[in-house]
Amino acid sequence: MLNKRLIVCLDVRNKKVTKGIKFKGNVDIGDPVEMACQYVNDGVDELVFYDITASAEQRPIDLDMVRDVAKNVFIPFSVGGGIRNVDDMRNVLLAGAEKVSLNSLAVRDPQIIHQGAQLFGKQCIVLGMDAQKVEKSEKFPSGYQVVIHGGRTETEKDALAWAQEAEQLGAGEICLNSIDADGMKQGYDLELTQLISKSVQIPVIASGGAGDSEHLIAVLSQTHAEAALVASMVHYGTHTCSGIKEDLNNAQIPTRMDW
């Protein structure tokens, strides 16, 4: 049986892992490679690295870091932030990443998803989507609006329509982040996650709001999400990956326990 995945997200700024609340007030908390290794040894199923300032600083992703991770980590990991074109995607994949996450760029230029899927296969194209709740309207029939630039810029895109469009274009997976829930530790946005995960045929990763194992259990049992992403929960040592997986396993959620 396919296991549900526990994914740890590491936001990286100036070669350090950092964590903020609602994308603001970031503090540095450690070395990305060291932290990655520690999570792998503790049973994490997959890792995501976001170079959170590459985009704003208009520079390519830190490929040295990607290479360093690839040398030390033998589970899948994806990389995002600051991807500008297919050459950037190729470089990240050649540096050893399994997948590339596209967010703001894909909103500006949706064809990049198609190009990436054609060149590298759809399995390595992750659509990263930040969504925030809005009044349901003609423009936003799902009641969720896509925002970009780490939550700073609102777009005209409806979250559900965008998820389906990205799937059609060739995205292999969607990492769905709730802006409202991010960093609040009050649980994932179950409504948003179910809305999107039941409407596409590609895997959906739930992101934003995890503060306790109960939150992962809820999103993995009540929605079609195949993976749950955590950050502060494990970065600050209040929880461990192995502990979370133990809890998922006890709640009858299929989980890899033989790392």
Added chain:
Amino acid sequence: MITVIDYGAGNLRSVCLALESINVPWTISADPKEISAAERVIFPGVGAAASAIKVLQEKGLEQAIKDYVASGKPFLGICLGTQIIFNFSEEDQGTECLGLIPGNVIHFDFPQDEKRSVPHMGWNQVNFSKPHPLFKDIENGSNFYFVHSYYPCPEDKTMAIASTDYGSISFTCAITKNNLIATQFHPEKSGRHGLQLLKNFSTWDGTNNAK
């Protein structure tokens, strides 16, 4: 020395780094002569079947791979490298493949009422149906990492040595024919079990004698 075939598709680096971590020497090659003469070959891959076959043909690698396999030396296919050694893949509106293993590679099609994502992505159990030297020191049912939308269907079921269940579909995830072994999962991304499998491959003599 393991020669990793470079045909433009792929996660070559991941495979090489995994070999490095277990102290197995490796080299990358796209040269038909080097590949024919190699002592041990890994044929990795992620990507799409049609473009992979095209590159193999353009680089003259198709015949080199066939010659190498015929020589009796150990050969390991991974993911796309596994799929394109079959006769035919449904991918890209149908792709004629290398024909080293009789059978086809088909798309995951689930019944209307079964909600399953495609690609099949993540960690799943590999159930050994036969012993094989590659499975040495790996527990039956161990989890390996998969990412694929198509799966292999060998004509000769005796060649299948492991299977995996994804929803209502049970498919062959490891197959062997003499000195050739191929996995649908990614050992290079499957943590310690995957590294163990690669280590086993690095010492395999190419025969089917499980000890």
